[in-house]
Amino acid sequence: xxxxxxxxxxxxxxxxxxxxxxxxxxxxxxxxxxxxxxxxxxxxxxxxxxxxxxxxxxxxxxxxxxxxxxxxxxxxxxxxxxxxxxxxxxxxxxxxxxxxxxxxxxxxxxxxxxxxxxxxxxxxxxxxxxxxxxxxxxxxxxxxxxxxxxxxxxxxxxxxxxxxxxxxxxxxxxxxxxxxxxxxxxxxxxxxxxxxxxxxxxxxxxxxxxxxxxxxxxxxxxxxxxxxxxxxxxxx
Amino acid sequence: xxxxxxxxxxxxxxxxxxxxxxxxxxxxxxxxxxxxxxxxxxxxxxxxxxxxxxxxxxxxxxxxxxxxxxxxxxxxxxxxxxxxxxxxxxxxxxxxxxxxxxxxxxxxxxxxxxxxxxxxxxxxxxxxxxxxxxxxxxxxxxxxxxxxxxxxxxxxxxxxxxxxxxxxxxxxxxxxxxxxxxxxxxxxxxxxxxxxxxxxxxxxxxxxxxxxxxxxxxxxxxxxxxxxxxxxxxxxxxxxxxxxxxxxxxxxxxxxxxxxxxxxxxxxxxxxxxxxxxxxxxxxxxxxxxxxxxxxxxxxxxxxxxxxxxxxxxxxxxxxxxxxxxxxxxxxxxxxxxxxxxxxxxxxxxxxxxxxxxxxxxxxxxxxxxxxxxxxxxxxxxxxxxxxxxxxxxxxxxxxxxxxxxxxxxxxxxx
Ligand SMILES: Nc1ncnc2c1ncn2[C@@H]1O[C@H](COP(=O)(O)OP(=O)(O)OP(=O)(O)O)[C@@H](O)[C@H]1O
Ligand SMILES: [Mg+2]
Numbered sequence: 001x002x003x004x005x006x007x008x009x010x011x012x013x014x015x016x017x018x019x020x021x022x023x024x025x026x027x028x029x030x031x032x033x034x035x036x037x038x039x040x041x042x043x044x045x046x047x048x049x050x051x052x053x054x055x056x057x058x059x060x061x062x063x064x065x066x067x068x069x070x071x072x073x074x075x076x077x078x079x080x081x082x083x084x085x086x087x088x089x090x091x092x093x094x095x096x097x098x099x100x101x102x103x104x105x106x107x108x109x110x111x112x113x114x115x116x117x118x119x120x121x122x123x124x125x126x127x128x129x130x131x132x133x134x135x136x137x138x139x140x141x142x143x144x145x146x147x148x149x150x151x152x153x154x155x156x157x158x159x160x161x162x163x164x165x166x167x168x169x170x171x172x173x174x175x176x177x178x179x180x181x182x183x184x185x186x187x188x189x190x191x192x193x194x195x196x197x198x199x200x201x202x203x204x205x206x207x208x209x210x211x212x213x214x215x216x217x218x219x220x221x222x223x224x225x226x227x228x229x230x231x232x233x234x235x236x
Numbered sequence: 237x238x239x240x241x242x243x244x245x246x247x248x249x250x251x252x253x254x255x256x257x258x259x260x261x262x263x264x265x266x267x268x269x270x271x272x273x274x275x276x277x278x279x280x281x282x283x284x285x286x287x288x289x290x291x292x293x294x295x296x297x298x299x300x301x302x303x304x305x306x307x308x309x310x311x312x313x314x315x316x317x318x319x320x321x322x323x324x325x326x327x328x329x330x331x332x333x334x335x336x337x338x339x340x341x342x343x344x345x346x347x348x349x350x351x352x353x354x355x356x357x358x359x360x361x362x363x364x365x366x367x368x369x370x371x372x373x374x375x376x377x378x379x380x381x382x383x384x385x386x387x388x389x390x391x392x393x394x395x396x397x398x399x400x401x402x403x404x405x406x407x408x409x410x411x412x413x414x415x416x417x418x419x420x421x422x423x424x425x426x427x428x429x430x431x432x433x434x435x436x437x438x439x440x441x442x443x444x445x446x447x448x449x450x451x452x453x454x455x456x457x458x459x460x461x462x463x464x465x466x467x468x469x470x471x472x473x474x475x476x477x478x479x480x481x482x483x484x485x486x487x488x489x490x491x492x493x494x495x496x497x498x499x500x501x502x503x504x505x506x507x508x509x510x511x512x513x514x515x516x517x518x519x520x521x522x523x524x525x526x527x528x529x530x531x532x533x534x535x536x537x538x539x540x541x542x543x544x545x546x547x548x549x550x551x552x553x554x555x556x557x558x559x560x561x562x563x564x565x566x567x568x569x570x571x572x573x574x575x576x577x578x579x580x581x582x583x584x585x586x587x588x589x590x591x592x593x594x595x596x597x598x599x600x601x602x603x604x605x606x607x608x609x610x611x612x613x614x615x616x617x618x619x620x621x622x623x624x625x626x627x628x629x630x631x632x633x634x635x636x637x638x639x640x641x642x643x644x645x646x647x648x649x650x651x
Contacts (some may be wrong), residue, residue, distance in 0.1 A: 057644045077559045084557025095552045099250045111243045
């Protein structure tokens with residue numbers, strides 16, 4: 001299977017005195033339909049790597065190929081357009097816009113892309129909320145939703161423009177075990193049943209066990225990649 | 237494209253709807269600025285227009301007189317125009333005053349489209365009644381033409397300009413002069429010039445408001461003035477009225493260039509007053525700019541608070557895939573919306589203030605007068621343009637900051 005996203009010697013150094021190395025020499029292949037987790041102790045650079053993979057941050061060395069094309073050195077607007085069309089994000093804290101209802105939050109990326117008419121856009125957003133079981137709460141603003149519900153709205157929003165890659169930074173970090181299990185089930189479904197690639201940073205060993213690929217990080221470096229599908233681990 | 241901008245505008249609107257009080261303050265700032273600008277400028281421009289109209293109407297728009305601005309060159313210099321001629325101690329020939337070949341000047345003046353030119357002869361006489369003398373500048377005119385060139389007819393308190401033609405030796409003088417001489421309508425008075433003397437009958441009395449021009453002059457028939465002053469067929473002044481008074485300077489310059497006689501436009505005549513008006517306008521626009529500046533501080537505060545509060549949302553939108561331009565647009569739009577609402581409220585306020593001002597009566601010189609107001613839509617447009625411009629700048633400064641927020645910094649801080 002060909003790679004969706006490939007990191008080659010990816011590095012990120014914060015300029016300063018002394019400079020801080022967040023990520024060093026990361027090599028990683030993300031394939032469609034795979035569920036990848038990134039694990040490691042706090043402060044080892046998991047989030048930093050995720051920001052690089054999601055084109056939110058720029059690497060200071062190495063390259064990043066999306067569907068075979070170098071994307072890390074594109075302009076800000078070009079990278080924004082890629083995020084809009086191909087990526088979806090779920091963060092530890094829900095990160096919904098407080099002035100907007102659940103439905104409107106899901107509608108934001110759809111409207112920004114502008115490829116659907118207003119009626120189809122609303123239908124799609126309702127459908128996505130229905131998927132995460134929140135259709136009847138579509139008119140509520142985030143402050144009227146529980147933590148688990150907000151996180152599910154965030155997942156619905158991440159799916160708004162039918163992305164090929166879903167990125168999560170501890171999406172279950174703030175949830176109890178029941179809600180957490182539900183979110184993980186959703187993410188697995190997205191990878192295995194819908195063929196999207198899912199990459200998640202997590203502290204939860206239970207989630208890491210369920211993943212196809214487990215990336216172990218230590219001190220800004222990828223220590224080991226465990227691929228449970230084909231068995232063999234690709235050494236960094 | 238339009239859809240996207242509409243969508244971004246919707247986000248801006250939603251932001252504002254959550255900060256009602258600040259929005260209200262910023263909008264009132266703009267509204268008060270616009271409203272008072274409209275009221276003040278209506279008064280300033282209104283009174284200015286009124287005043288300028290008086291300046292224009294008090295005398296013909298252009299007066300061609302028999303004066304010249306520089307002495308005529310001596311014959312020697314005239315003949316050798318490009319030669320190195322220097323003359324000393326020559327005797328200047330005395331030339332008879334009066335506009336030479338005035339028919340040609342009159343024809344040229346009348347040739348200006350829509351213009352009416354009235355020839356006249358002025359000269360000094362003395363009015364004498366009993367032992368009382370009054371110096372008087374008589375103006376000999378053709379009543380029919382003169383009435384179309386100057387506003388003398390409107391200023392007549394008694395009599396009629398046409399009466400000069402029907403009454404032998406008729407004269408029209410100012411009310412004050414008549415009072416000083418102790419005469420009234422129909423009375424006879426003796427007039428003496430350097431060459432002759434005759435008795436004249438008062439057929440009209442005029443009153444000039446703020447002008448000294450008319451108080452010691454008197455109108456007679458042109459023929460009468462010519463014979464009285466001993467200068468038959470001579471005129472020394474041509475008054476000109478043109479359809480657009482603001483063309484007066486150009487027309488005057490053309491006539492002067494062609495005939496050499498001094499042609500004075502009303503602008504030149506009133507240069508002092510006009511420069512005073514310029515100062516007034518400078519003061520007005522400085523005050524207004526200050527008001528708008530203060531109003532734009534309100535907008536700046538709202539937008540920059542909004543940007544500061546929304547750093548997290550900005551990071552979300554950026555990570556979802558909104559561009560820097562999108563973010564800038566959202567926050568500039570917030571500022572512009574405040575300005576637009578402020579402008580509309582300000583228009584209403586300004587309109588209201590003008591209504592109030594317009595209904596007031598001020599007793600001036602014993603007469604109840606309305607405040608002259610200029611209610612042209614142009615001032616509304618000027619106020620709107622200035623506020624929108626100030627609002628856009630005030631919003632753009634913080635908006636630029638919003639677009640530069642690095643989502644990574646926010647996400648790191650929050651996660
Ligand atoms: N602006 C910064 N200046 C200096 N050091 C920084 C800065 N941002 C992050 N770091 C450091 O970079 C390292 C990697 O941070 P990162 O957020 O990627 O870790 P993480 O693996 O996601 O940790 P956690 O599990 O706690 O979320 C940390 O040691 C952090 O202290
Ligand atoms: Mg982290």
